[in-house]
Amino acid sequence: MVRVLFVCLGNICRSPTADGVFRKLVAEHGLTHQIESDSAGVSDYHAGEPPDERAMQAAGRRGIDLRPMRARQVLPADFTDFDLVLAMDRSVFRVLVELARTHGGDGADDRVGLFMDYAPHLGKTEVPDPYLGGSRGFDRVLDLIEEAVRGLLDDIRSARSP
Numbered sequence: 520m521v522r523v524l525f526v527c528l529g530n531i532c533r534s535p536t537a538d539g540v541f542r543k544l545v546a547e548h549g550l551t552h553q554i555e556s557d558s559a560g561v562s563d564y565h566a567g568e569p570p571d572e573r574a575m576q577a578a579g580r581r582g583i584d585l586r587p588m589r590a591r592q593v594l595p596a597d598f599t600d601f602d603l604v605l606a607m608d609r610s611v612f613r614v615l616v617e618l619a620r621t622h623g624g625d626g627a628d629d630r631v632g633l634f635m636d637y638a639p640h641l642g643k644t645e646v647p648d649p650y651l652g653g654s655r656g657f658d659r660v661l662d663l664i665e666e667a668v669r670g671l672l673d674d675i676r677s678a679r680s681p
């Protein structure tokens with residue numbers, strides 16, 4: 520079993536979207552029993568809330584249902600429960616590395632990565648925060664996420680194949 524945690528700031532826009540898109544891709548490949556994912560935020564601003572309405576709408580137009588998701592903050596246990604803890608931007612990445620070093624135990628920071636590193640052909644290091652922008656920002660987020668989850672799944676599959 521491989522476990523992946525997607526992390527942004529509020530856990531209502533980018534990371535639940537990445538989780539939803541990744542789950543769909545994993546299901547399409549028949550890998551739901553081998554790969555699990557979840558999402559979280561480095562803040563607790565929106566803990567317990569469903570995703571942002573605009574994120575749900577944009578994902579829904581691509582056949583992805585984010586409605587059951589609820590925001591939560593990252594926990595120390597996440598650095599042992601998940602094999603990969605992937606940040607949506609550099610500021611989240613820095614917070615995760617610090618949390619992993621202070622609360623995550625030996626080598627926990629090795630599990631922390633930057634999500635867009637899985638789509639190197641795009642030359643982007645971040646999924647831009649769409650929270651204060653218009654609904655188009657959410658489609659842009661989905662476009663970037665769709666590319667990076669493909670790279671992520673390819674990477675997991677090639678790392679696990681004999």
Ligand code: 4NP
Pocket residue numbers: 527528529530531532533534564565648649650
């Ligand atoms: P997310 O977007 O990190 O992609 O979930 C945000 C959601 C809420 C806030 C910031 C970013 N906020 O400041 O409340």
